[in-house]
Amino acid sequence: MSKKMLTFSAVLCLALSLAGRDAKAQNESYTAIAQTAGSTGAQQVQLNFTITTWASQDDIKRLGSILKDKGQDALVEELLKLxxxxxxTVGNTGNQIAVAEKWQNxxxxxxxxxxxxxxxGFEMKQRGVSTGYPLAFLQVTVDSKGEGTGKLVAAAKVxxxxxxxxFRLEPHGQGATPVTEVKPQK
Incomplete structure (x- = not known):
């Protein structure tokens, strides 16, 4: 996926999140396959994600205001609290999701x-370019059965x-990783 398309998707996500809608708090769990590319070739990695709380319109506006007024570092500091x-991935403790939202398309x-x-610790000690990309972004589109596809950006800045x-989401490196076989966990 091109960086322009990814930027468009991120802007669209944030714009739609500001539109009026009610967020319901309910647990939803899914499994998916990420199609990663590395020096040894393509690899499939199983992802599991569970959403326990949906962001409200007010939550999204508040986070947008933090980014707008104080910048990315302040936003990351706030996201760490959520x-x-x-x-x-299978066999890994993973990452805490700070914000989850959904809407109908x-x-x-x-x-x-x-x-x-x-x-x-190595990445932080080296203070490489990647440390300027402190966010991860996953977006999936599912049908009425909860099945679908999506994209994952493992390192991004906003x-x-x-x-x-x-708001602009800029991926680090190769951009978005395709996510396939999204299915609800039973």
């Missing part, structure tokens, strides 16, 4: 999750564009 569920449901990503009055 717990909307968990995303993990025709007959499909779009679920978006954002977390402050875990960084290794900025506020004053000129366009929009």
């Amino acid at each position: 717990d909307a569920g968990r995303i993990s 025709g007959d499909k449901t779009v679920i978006t999750m954002i977390s402050a990503r875990r960084m290794s 900025t506020y564009d004053k000129k366009g009055d929009t």
Whole structure:
């Protein structure tokens, strides 16, 4: 997926999240396959994610205001305090989901999750470029059976564009990883 399309998706997510709708708090668990690419070739990784709390319109507006007024570091600090569920690979404790939201797009449901990503001690010590990308983003689109596809950005940064009055999500590295075989866990 191109960076332009990913940016468009992120802006659309944030714009739609500001539209009026009611968020219901209920647990939802899914499994999915991420199609990763590395130096040894393509690999499939199973993901599990459980959403325990849905963000309200007020939550999203508050987080948007933090980013707009104080920047990404303040937003990450706030996201670290939030717990909307968990995303993990098999055999790994995973990452806490800070914000989860969903909305209807025709007959499909779009679920978006954002977390402050875990960084290794080595990554933090080296203070490489990747430390400027402290967020992870997963978005899936599912049908009425809870099955579908999506995209995962393992490292991203978000900025506020004053000129366009929009938020921009910029992925680090290769961009979005395709996510397939999204299914509800029973």
